[in-house]
Amino acid sequence: MVGKGSLNHNSREFYASNVDPSRSHLNIEFCHEDIRTVYHELFDDAQERFNAKQTRNDRRIEDYYKKICSSKQEKPFHEIVLQIGNKDDTGINTELAETAKKCLTEYAKGFQARNPTLRVFWSHLHMDEATPHIHIDFVPYITGSKRGMDTRVSLKQALAQLGFKGGTRSATEWNQWAQNEKQALAEIMLEHGIEWEQLGTHEEHLSVLDYKKQEREKEVRALDTTIAEKQAQVDKIERTLQSVQQQVVDLDGIENVSVKKALLSDKVALPRSDFENLLSAAKQYVVYRRQEDRLQGLLDAANAKIKQMEGIVSELKQRVTALVSDLSNVEFWHKQELDKIKSESREVRCENLMLKREQKGLMNLLRRHGIDPAKDRTREQERDER
Incomplete structure (x- = not known):
């Protein structure tokens, strides 16, 4: 699922009502960086290059992080939340809780390598709620942009640079990428003996015409x-x-x-x-x-x-x-x-049923007159064998 992103909640700066503080020591922190530091690392050079080209002061960017925070098109960061199963099959008190923890840990550690254009700065595994789950917060960015700063925030283009091109309304860059990440987690789960039961998430393969249309x-x-x-x-x-x-x-x-x-x-x-x-x-x-x-x-x-x-x-x-x-x-x-x-x-099934009823009625009628077709066939077979 996609979360709004509450960094203080993820790092347990405060406790929500569904958190058991006595288990918080079991949580795992994979990454914990200040988002402003990450923005300086990613965008300061591009901001300087952009400002050097401007002839008007009102077009200069003084603080790129503040600019994105006030943007109507982009968010300063995005968050995904993943868990395996639910409280009934992988819950904290079930046998599979530890296995789910191992799968999610392996997935989180491989996330940045799979997604180089999604800069992770905040990543936590929670073991103090009903079910083990992870929060991953990242800044999507692109390089070599021809518009605005040459390195800038863009979720759509960051996913496109990973190879996910938007198609139909349901096959957006985000949906394609999310499906790919689910598959990555499913492969890790399979290695630990857990099979992914896809409940209403499997999409049929594209028909030939759909494929041609997208091409x-x-x-x-x-x-x-x-x-x-x-x-x-x-x-x-x-x-x-x-x-x-x-x-x-x-x-x-x-x-x-x-x-x-x-x-x-x-x-x-x-x-x-x-x-x-x-x-x-x-x-x-x-x-x-x-x-x-x-x-x-x-x-x-x-x-x-x-x-x-x-x-x-x-x-x-x-x-x-x-x-x-x-x-x-x-x-x-x-x-x-x-x-x-x-x-x-339906018509064939009805006709078949009627034939069976007629056959049964004829068999009963023959038996009432002392004729048993099954015994007659057996005697004929014995006679043929002799």
């Missing part, structure tokens, strides 16, 4: 990402182009060039310094014009590529829609076929 959706997301990258390149080119266009020649300097007409000739004479300024301005103009033409070409090519990709995305989205429609039709057809099979099965 198309992955392709669409990948193309959306590529389009966003290309759009960023276009924005960069446009900014560079605008910068080039803003670099103009010093017209005031050229207008003030002193020109004198040569005697008995159409040529003009001007001071060497003015000539050099005019020559430099002409060269700059040629360079800027060529650079502008090249950037315009890159911009046109990038826009054409984006149009092409948008067309591909549109086509894929249509295919996904068609697959969803096909899936609905197949599910409807399967339901009809299943109803038909159930109906036919």
